[in-house]
Every structure is written in structure tokens, then in C-alpha cells.
Amino acid sequence: MIEIKQLIRPNILALKPYSSSRELHSGREGILLDANENPYGMLNRYPDPYQRALKNKLAIFKGVAQENIFFGNGSDEVIDLAFRIFCNPTVDKALTFSPTYGMYSVSAAINNIELISLPLGNDFQINMDKLSTYFNDTRIKLIFICSPNNPTGNLINNSDIMFIINKFKGIVIIDEAYIDFANTDSFINLLHSHNNLIVMQTFSKAWGLASARLGMAYSNKEIISVYNRVKPPYNVSEMNQQAAIDVLENLENYREKLALINKEKERLKSKLKTINCVKKIYPSDANFLLIEVTDANRLYKYLVTQRIIIRNRDTQIANCLRISIGTAYENEKLINALRIYI
Ligand SMILES: Cc1ncc(COP(=O)(O)O)c(C=O)c1O
Structure with missing residues (x-):
């Protein structure tokens, strides 16, 4: 097991998160005069900051606990928060494989983090010998693996991903945005045995909700709780939460x-x-x-x-x-x- 606290930025560990009204009182009953909302209208109330009704449905469908799920405003927010939680700007680094999804490098640049990009080799697979030389660099906090990979379309070899999760001492983020189209198991199944793992999925592709901006991070309780502390309080709108509940009710x-x-x-x-x-x-x-x-x-x-x-x-x-x-x-x-x- 990896000591996750040692990977988190000190200022994030010390963060006293914003305490929102809907966090202190999550119900809709009673007279709500706590959040400076407008008492009139259909969309006048702030949404549930922890998207509990949606998490409940998704947890059942995925066979994971609600405390292992985080919702971002699209996977792109999950990526950005990973940099903000784990990487000290100008000091730490992240690593990925090219060609791949462009937001890892954009997010790295926004957060002022060096992103090492190792070219994929034969059949767009990871060159494991090359990668192994980076395992001792303690400044590398994140490895992004996109599988199935965009734009190449292939799954990354299971055994290579396993090797990375087992050997790398930082956080491994597996982006499974396209997993529903692949005939393979999700790495979600390994959350219980590997606490350095974050699995990303999204409602944007197979679920047909790109417009709703809902991306997921599945990880252990400790990492998910840090994500919850760092995110903007109401990062997923009520309409978008409801849209995802609707598709989960229409399997x-x-x-x-x-x-x-x-x-x-x-x-x-x-x-x-x-x-x-x-x-x-x-x-x-x-x-x-x-x-x-x-x-x-x-x-x-x-x-x-x-x-x-x-x-x-x-x-x-x-x-x-x-x-x-x-x-x-x-x-x-x-x-x-x-x-x-x-
Ligand atoms: C690999 C990969 N991850 C994530 C995303 C974005 O997902 P979201 O719409 O949830 O931000 C895309 C979008 O094309 C993608 O190709």
C-alpha cells in the first residue's frame, strides 16, 4: 500500500474546505432561508454538492460503494483536480504516452506541471523498458494511461497496466472513457487492492450525455474525500445530475x-x-x-x-x-x- 498523504500537496492537505449551505442541510424539507437562494422558480435551489441520489444509482450499477465515486464537471475536471491535488507547480511532474487524449497536456500546462510524454510503440502499446527508467523519479506523481486510447482506439495491454500499478509509487490514472465499447473488464475491480489507482469514466460517450458534463473518478475513500474537498461546491448542476439518473433508469x-x-x-x-x-x-x-x-x-x-x-x-x-x-x-x-x- 502506498502512503497517499505523502503524495498530496501540503497546501491541499492543510486546506479548510468551503462549507456550503446544502452540505450542512441536504434535505429540501422545511423553510429554506440559509443559502441566499431566490424562493421563486423551478431551478432556484442549489443542487446536492455530493450528488447522492445519482451516486446511489451508479454505485448499484457499477458494484462499488458510493464513497468510491467522485463526479466532475466532465472527466476534464477530474484530470485538472488530479494535477491540483498531487502536483506542486514547477516542481512535480506527470507522465503519459503519445499520441493520446489532449487534455492531459493542456491541464498539465495550466497547472504549470511538466508532462513527460513517451511515444507509444508497436501496435500503439507502451514501451515498458523505456517506462521503467522513470519509476525511480519521485517527482513524477501521476501516470495517465488512456485505455482504450484516443485517438488510436486500442486497449493498452492488461499485463503492462498491472505492472505499472504494482511498481509505480505515485498515482496511476486509467482513463476508461471508452470502456463500454470494449470487451474487457474495468480496472475498477482493482480499487480494493491498489490504493494508488484512479479510474476515470464518463457519461459523455456510451451514455450519450456529452452535453451534461459528467465525468467520474473511482478511487479509494481517502483520494475521493480529497477530491470532494478541492472541487467547487456545486460542480454538477441539478439538471445534469437528473439527466444521468434518467439514463441509469433506462438501461x-x-x-x-x-x-x-x-x-x-x-x-x-x-x-x-x-x-x-x-x-x-x-x-x-x-x-x-x-x-x-x-x-x-x-x-x-x-x-x-x-x-x-x-x-x-x-x-x-x-x-x-x-x-x-x-x-x-x-x-x-x-x-x-x-x-x-x-
Ligand atoms: C480519453 C478521453 N477522456 C476523457 C474525455 C472527455 O470526457 P468528458 O466529456 O467527461 O470531459 C474524452 C473526450 O473525448 C476522451 O477522449
């Missing part, structure tokens, strides 16, 4: 849409194989496909003229484009546009 729809997206991914993949300019389709455990084409910049611009917007990843991986899986209609439009591209 049939979640499963149906997930199956539909996976089916469309296979269909799109088989159609893309017949398109001349498509040189390679990378295996994907996510809701997008990474493809290599003859000239990514040219093809990207052409699709924009057809009012089809995909993501040009040429600066990260030469001549590669990332395509989110759309509806059957949207995917068909894309294929038709590609068929007439010369």
Missing part, C-alpha cells in the same frame, strides 16, 4: 444504443475497406475508427466541403483521420462522399 436504451453503435462500427469498417484512398483501418475498442489514407489533409478538406466533419489527426499520426461512429444514415453519407472522392 435498456443504453444497451440498445451501445449494440447499435458497435454494429455500425463493423458495418462502417467493412465499407471503408472498399474505398481506394483508405490504406489502413486500425483495430478499435472505442466508438471511433482511426484510418490511414493517402493524403489526410486533402481528404479532410474535401469532406468539410461535403459538410461531413471528421477529426484530422495528421499532426499526431501521419495521414491519419479519426471518424466517430454515427447513425446508419450519417455513416452512409460519409461512405457515399468517399466513393466519389478522387
